[in-house]
Amino acid sequence: MARRPDPRPRHQQIAAELRAEIMSGALRPGEQLPSTPQLVGRFEAANATIQRALQSLKDEGFVRGHAGKGVFVRERRQFVVEATAYKPPTTGGYSYELLEVSETPPPYDVATALATPDGENVVLRHRLLLHDGEPVELSWSYYPLDIAADSPLSSRKKIRGGAPQALADLGFPERRFEDRISVRQPTLDEAEGLDLPADVPVFRQFRMVYSDSGRPVEVSILIKGGHLYELSYRDQPAEGRPDAPDRQGPGGGSRST
Structure with a gap:
């Protein structure tokens, strides 16, 4: 029996992948996330979709944006x-x-x-x-x-x-x-x-x-x-x-x- 495809919007799927990496420690506290072009390439998604995913993680407190520098994992773990x-x-x-x-x-x-x-x-x-x-x-x-x-x-x-x-x-x-x-x-x-x-x-x-x-x-x-x-x-x-x-x-x- 075929499993149901993930019905979530693409930005939510991408945010879920990055969130899981932060929670597991694959992306460490204080570490800079890959650049937007790198994330676009990795997830084969539009720039706007990546930005929506990152905004979700910012709203949840998982990452912080620093103008002119990039997006970084929050300093503390769960x-x-x-x-x-x-x-x-x-x-x-x-x-x-x-x-x-x-x-x-x-x-x-x-x-x-x-x-x-x-x-x-x-x-x-x-x-x-x-x-x-x-x-x-x-x-x-x-x-x-x-x-x-x-x-x-x-x-x-x-x-x-x-x-x-x-x-x-x-x-x-x-x-x-x-x-x-x-x-x-x-x-x-x-x-x-x-x-x-x-x-x-x-x-x-x-x-x-x-x-x-x-x-x-x-x-x-x-x-x-x-x-x-x-x-x-x-x-x-x-x-x-x-x-x-x-x-x-x-x-x-x-x-x-």
């Missing part, structure tokens, strides 16, 4: 978002904006994961994670009402030690998690909230957190731009449980407010 349970805010590092705290009906997939009875609300904490002032991740974290009501999780304030500490203080320490990662195009709110360039997809992480006896105590939906970030998993036991499954995962720190 930004790896460390996936710790809590990221303390630091000057020039991570910070959080608490966008919403409310009692709300959960989306269907969240209600299913939390085993929420029909018609029952959950507590929502909606946040924006920034690094050095730049938006990195949008998150929506949901908690069962019988756990979170009248607790720090339902307060419109940041939580010292983050949601993991709040859950532990309530008698529901995090014991394990499950992640589902998918990729899709962003919604309007996601594109604007993360300041995404055109045509950039997002990572969608659906995280289910369990406490003792396998009780689900949190579901988080974490959205990151797919252009400048890498998701990092590490093998590290949960605090206080050397035999526990890994708690690390991409974006876990966004649950810290």
Whole structure:
């Protein structure tokens, strides 16, 4: 059976090839890209098509243009978002904006994961994670009402030690998690909230957190731009449980407010 030909416009195909070379290190940080005539010859494309491809990479932050000199790969590699349970805010590092705290009906997939009875609300904490002032991740974290009501999780304030500490203080320490990662195009709110360039997809992480006896105590939906970030998993036991499954995962720190 024949495979479907790539339906993307030629400039997007060329940008994808160059983007892959930058991400793999074949084109190194600070290295000058081949000249436009060289790229025209390599890809057998018109000058205008090459310029559109380069503009896409500039918009995404992969390359920088220097007048009279050429186009250069950005100085830093992909930004790896460390996936710790809590990221303390630091000057020039991570910070959080608490966008919403409310009692709300959960989306269907969240209600299913939390085993929420029909018609029952959950507590929502909606946040924006920034690094050095730049938006990195949008998150929506949901908690069962019988756990979170009248607790720090339902307060419109940041939580010292983050949601993991709040859950532990309530008698529901995090014991394990499950992640589902998918990729899709962003919604309007996601594109604007993360300041995404055109045509950039997002990572969608659906995280289910369990406490003792396998009780689900949190579901988080974490959205990151797919252009400048890498998701990092590490093998590290949960605090206080050397035999526990890994708690690390991409974006876990966004649950810290």
